[in-house]
Amino acid sequence: MNWGIIGTGNMGKVLLHSLTTSHAVEEENLYLYNRTLMKAYELLNQYPNVHVERSLTNMANKCDVLLLCAKPKEILEISKKLQPHIKKEQLVISITSSISTDHLDQILPCKTARMIPSITNQSLTGATLLTFGKRTNTMDQQMIKQTCKLFSNPVEVNDDNVRAASDIVSCGPAFLSYVLEDMIQSVEQETSLKREEAVNFVETMVIGFGRLLEERHFSLETLREKVMVKGGITGVGMEALEKEIHNSFNQVFKNTHQKFSAEKEMVEALTLEAKMNFSG
Numbered sequence: 001m002n003w004g005i006i007g008t009g010n011m012g013k014v015l016l017h018s019l020t021t022s023h024a025v026e027e028e029n030l031y032l033y034n035r036t037l038m039k040a041y042e043l044l045n046q047y048p049n050v051h052v053e054r055s056l057t058n059m060a061n062k063c064d065v066l067l068l069c070a071k072p073k074e075i076l077e078i079s080k081k082l083q084p085h086i087k088k089e090q091l092v093i094s095i096t097s098s099i100s101t102d103h104l105d106q107i108l109p110c111k112t113a114r115m116i117p118s119i120t121n122q123s124l125t126g127a128t129l130l131t132f133g134k135r136t137n138t139m140d141q142q143m144i145k146q147t148c149k150l151f152s153n154p155v156e157v158n159d160d161n162v163r164a165a166s167d168i169v170s171c172g173p174a175f176l177s178y179v180l181e182d183m184i185q186s187v188e189q190e191t192s193l194k195r196e197e198a199v200n201f202v203e204t205m206v207i208g209f210g211r212l213l214e215e216r217h218f219s220l221e222t223l224r225e226k227v228m229v230k231g232g233i234t235g236v237g238m239e240a241l242e243k244e245i246h247n248s249f250n251q252v253f254k255n256t257h258q259k260f261s262a263e264k265e266m267v268e269a270l271t272l273e274a275k276m277n278f279s280g
C-alpha cells in the first residue's frame with residue numbers, strides 16, 4: 001500500500017519520521033509532494049528511498065492513502081485540485097481539526113478520515129486523534145488504527161470533542177514548554193542558579209516525570225501528594241502557584257475554541273463554494 005504526504009512542513013516531517021522509523025510504512029512506499037518542491041527534495045538526504053513527486057496528479061495516481069499536511073485553507077485548495085484525479089476506493093486524510101471528514105466528503109468522491117498528530121509522535125509516543133468518514137468501512141478503520149498504533153496511541157474522537165482533545169494532545173507540548181520556560185526564567189531571576197543548569201535540571205526532571213507516569217507509578221494527583229508535604233517547602237511553593245496559575249488555562253481553552261469557530265466558519269463557506277463550482 002502506498003502512502004503520500006502532501007505538505008512537508010512541520011507536521012508532514014513529523015509524520016514522515018514516525019511512519020518510517022516505526023516501519024508503519026516503508027520508505028519505498030512513501031511519496032512526498034510539497035508546494036515548494038525543493039523542500040521535499042531536500043528530505044531525500046535523510047530518507048533516500050522515499051519518492052518525491054512533481055504534481056498532485058502524480059500523487060493521486062500513485063498513492064492509496066493521502067495525508068493532507070497543510071493549513072486548513074491550503075487543504076481545501078489541495079482537495080479541489082485532487083478532486084478530478086481521485087477514485088472512490090482511495091483514502092484522503094486531513095490532519096487538522098477544522099477540516100472534518102464531512103468537509104472532505106463534500107469535495108472528494110473517496111473515503112476520508114481525520115488524523116490529528118502530535119509532535120510527541122516523533123518519538124513514537126503520544127496520541128493520534130482519529131475520526132472516520134462515513135464512506136470508510138471496518139477494514140479501512142482497522143488499517144488506520146493499526147498503522148497509528150505503531151507510532152502512537154490512537155484514540156477516536158467526535159467532532160464535538162476534537163478541539164478540546166487537540167488542545168491537550170497537539171497544543172499541550174507547546175503550552176507545557178511555555179510553563180517550564182517560565183519556571184526557568186523565574187529561577188534565574190530569583191536565585192543564583194545559572195540558566196544552563198536550570199535548563200538541564202528541568203529537562204532531566206520532565207523526562208523522569210514522564211517515565212513515572214508511563215510506568216504507572218503514580219497518577220498526576222498521587223504524584224503531587226507524594227512530593228508535597230503541606231506546610232513543608234514544596235507546600236509553601238505550591239501556595240504561591242495556586243494563587244498565580246489556578247484556572248489560568250480556562251482562558252487558554254476559550255481562546256482556542258474561539259479561533260476554531262472562526263476557522264470552521266471559513267472552512268464551511270469555502271467548502272460550499274467548492275461544491276457549487278463542481279456541481280455548476
Ligand SMILES: NC(=O)c1ccc[n+]([C@@H]2O[C@H](COP(=O)([O-])OP(=O)(O)OC[C@H]3O[C@@H](n4cnc5c(N)ncnc54)[C@H](OP(=O)(O)O)[C@@H]3O)[C@@H](O)[C@H]2O)c1
Nearest residue numbers: 007008009010011034035036069070071072074096117170
Ligand atoms: N504543529 C502541530 O503540533 C500540529 C499538530 C496537529 C495538527 N497540526 C495541523 O497541521 C497543519 C499543518 O501545520 P504545520 O505546522 O505542519 O504547517 P507548515 O509547517 O506551514 O506546513 C505546511 C506545508 O504545506 C505545504 N503546502 C501548502 N500549500 C500546499 C499545496 N497547495 N500543495 C502542496 N503543499 C502545500 C507548505 O509548503 P511550502 O513549503 O511551500 O510553504 C508547507 O510545507 C495545521 O493545520 C495545523 O493545525 C499541527
